[in-house]
Amino acid sequence: MRAVGILGTGAYVPEKVLTNADLEKMVDTSDEWIVSRTGIRERRIAAPEEASSDLAVKAAEKALEAAGISAADIDLIIVATVTPDMAFPATACLVQDRLKAEKAATFDLSAACTGFMYGVATASQFIATGVYKYALVIGVECLSRITDWTDRNTCVLFGDGAGAAVLGPVEEGYGFLSFELGGDGSGGELLKLEAGGSRQPASVETVQQKLHTISMAGREVFKFAVRVLGNATDEALVKAGLSKEDIDLLVPHQANIRIIDSAIKRFGLTEDKVVINLDRYGNMSSASIPVALDEAVKEGRVKKGDTLVLCGFGGGLTWGATVLKW
Numbered sequence: 001m002r003a004v005g006i007l008g009t010g011a012y013v014p015e016k017v018l019t020n021a022d023l024e025k026m027v028d029t030s031d032e033w034i035v036s037r038t039g040i041r042e043r044r045i046a047a048p049e050e051a052s053s054d055l056a057v058k059a060a061e062k063a064l065e066a067a068g069i070s071a072a073d074i075d076l077i078i079v080a081t082v083t084p085d086m087a088f089p090a091t092a093c094l095v096q097d098r099l100k101a102e103k104a105a106t107f108d109l110s111a112a113c114t115g116f117m118y119g120v121a122t123a124s125q126f127i128a129t130g131v132y133k134y135a136l137v138i139g140v141e142c143l144s145r146i147t148d149w150t151d152r153n154t155c156v157l158f159g160d161g162a163g164a165a166v167l168g169p170v171e172e173g174y175g176f177l178s179f180e181l182g183g184d185g186s187g188g189e190l191l192k193l194e195a196g197g198s199r200q201p202a203s204v205e206t207v208q209q210k211l212h213t214i215s216m217a218g219r220e221v222f223k224f225a226v227r228v229l230g231n232a233t234d235e236a237l238v239k240a241g242l243s244k245e246d247i248d249l250l251v252p253h254q255a256n257i258r259i260i261d262s263a264i265k266r267f268g269l270t271e272d273k274v275v276i277n278l279d280r281y282g283n284m285s286s287a288s289i290p291v292a293l294d295e296a297v298k299e300g301r302v303k304k305g306d307t308l309v310l311c312g313f314g315g316g317l318t319w320g321a322t323v324l325k326w
């Protein structure tokens with residue numbers, strides 16, 4: 001098995017900013033409530049003509065440039081998303097076409113906010129075994145398209161964006177040291193978008209009942225998130241033969257500052273060791289972790305030899321963590 005790491009990252013967020021003040025005009029909420037309960041101050045919203053593949057291509061181009069790899073050399077494209085352009089073809093196919101990554105195998109992956117973690121874990125297996133050399137993993141969401149903008153319980157939380165990483169072989173001892181992935185389908189009811197699939201195909205009734213938007217049992221998801229964020233990180237560290245003292249940078253899923261604070265406390269981290277950008281972007285589901293990672297890289301917060309932990313949780317229910325020597 002050869003060592004696999006991240007060769008380059010990229011991100012793209014739409015230009016339009018939706019602030020908490022804007023939301024105050026749309027639903028019965030306040031900037032004070034949103035900031036104190038979630039840490040979110042603003043989020044990005046895709047333009048009407050933008051879809052997930054458009055955001056994904058922009059993030060992917062930056063990741064390829066950062067990695068110094070041509071699209072023609074990419075063997076595999078995985079797009080993690082719960083907001084594909086359409087049910088099929090896969091958004092990964094649309095991205096492949098736009099990038100002209102002609103030899104790449106392509107598929108989408110559905111693991112909600114844990115999508116990027118499942119994506120890098122999957123792609124790295126192909127590279128570790130020598131089946132493929134370079135893979136592009138993209139986390140992208142246009143959550144604004146599946147948000148009920150009259151529901152204050154959910155509409156204040158989400159945003160749109162895309163993050164990408166090029167994976168490839170790295171020097172022995174570097175790259176991904178461990179993965180911890182999990183799922184608990186018994187909690188699927190807690191966070192879902194019900195209609196539009198084979199169980200409840202789209203109809204006038206499903207639209208009227210708003211079954212094409214996110215429904216979430218916030219309090220239950222919150223408790224689940226606090227538990228699995230810590231546990232998955234612990235498991236990934238143990239598998240890598242490391243402990244919490246070894247963490248140089250934690251890149252957690254950006255859902256709620258109080259969930260991240262619980263991890264900071266559990267692992268005894270100082271703020272400089274945690275990437276937080278949810279104040280500017282809200283929860284971008286599968287895009288949150290790669291966008292946060294890209295920002296940390298661009299800000300010079302990641303140095304060669306650093307030990308990074310990426311960890312996420314979300315609908316499914318799902319969770320995942322990886323330890324990565326940069």
Ligand code: ACO
Pocket residue numbers: 028029030033034037038112113152153154156191218219220221222225255256283285313314315
């Ligand atoms: N503005 C004002 N009041 C609000 C708002 C709002 N935007 N939203 C809810 N409230 C009210 C509720 O109605 C409730 O009022 P009530 O007590 O009269 O019924 C009160 O505030 C408190 O509600 P709680 O649910 O207890 O609030 P909580 O502190 O739990 O925060 C939140 C809610 C932010 C949703 C939190 O539970 C959370 O972050 N949950 C986790 C969400 C998450 O991490 N999702 C991740 C996955 S997302 C994915 O996979 C796509």
